Amino acid sequence: MLKSPHLLGIKDLDEESIQLIVKTAREFKEVLNRPIKKVPSLRDVTIANIFFENSTRTRLSFELAEKRLSADTINFSASGSSVKKGETLLDTVNNILAMKVDMIVMRHASPGAPHYLAKHIKANIVNAGDGTHEHPTQALLDTFSLQEKLGDLAGKKIAIIGDILHSRVALSNIYALKKQGAEVRLCGPSTLIPKHIQSLDVEVSHDVKSTLAWCDAANVLRIQLERQQIKYFPSLREYSQFFGINRAMLEELPKEIVLMHPGPINRGVELSSDAADSPHSIILDQVENGVAVRMAVLYLLASRAS
Secondary structure, eight states: OOSSSOBOOGGGOOHHHHHHHHHHHHHHHHHHTSSSOOOOTTTTOEEEEEESSOOSHHHHHHHHHHHHTTOEEEEEEGGGSGGGGTOOHHHHHHHHHTTTOOEEEEEESSTTHHHHHHTTOOSEEEEEEETTTBOHHHHHHHHHHHHHHHSSOTTOEEEEESOOTTOHHHHHHHHHHHHTTOEEEEESOGGGSOTTGGGGSOEEESOHHHHHHHOSEEEEOOOOGGGOSSOSSSOHHHHHHHHOBOHHHHHTSSSOOEEEOOSOOOBTTTBOHHHHTSTTBOHHHHHHHHHHHHHHHHHHHHHHHO
């Protein structure tokens, strides 16, 4: 059983909770591979998906996880809601909870928004991404995917490459990997590496080729142009020249590494198509595992509440 009634971030989880979620996800993945993919585990639970930022992959993954668990779901999008009329976040959520909702899955542009809600409402909250802060379920599905390929992550060398500064995926992965005893190296332009990030006990490099040669797995992040208020590098073409990864680079390595990406991919920028679609890539496995991990999180939180 999880120790917290919410999943707000990986920073708040201990390794035991991470492994419990992964173990439960492994069981749900077996369910998803059966002819009948639905279980009645959350038949009496109502879940609201509240997204204040655009999302395709994460939102669909949560919706499918909820349906596979037989939960009742409602979907809220800020673009067509009373938020546009000036309604506060707390009022919006309280109005939804008044409809007898048990659990909230929320994505918000403001770091700490789910933590704020957790102090003011009684429903379970799952953070589906808060600004550039954390994205816990992505880190959990990355952990699950890495364990499938590499086994125990203690002592494994994992590289996170790309736009670290604007990525909530990077921070959640750093927390998850360090709690499991992995070595972590960040790689990207100096302008996209946060100051003081080494205080989290990670290495920093600006050389992609040496980083690929060092690691057992590389998690390549998207350049998040929508979050960049100023230019952090001269052009996408130049970024691709210095930090992009292609199939030839992977084939030149002295060992085989695992290639990951949280999606969506900017093909030809951080990854070439021949790298993204290569045998090294487990990107589609990550998408599949995302449903199982989110089923596990929702199930464990609901079990704790019951």
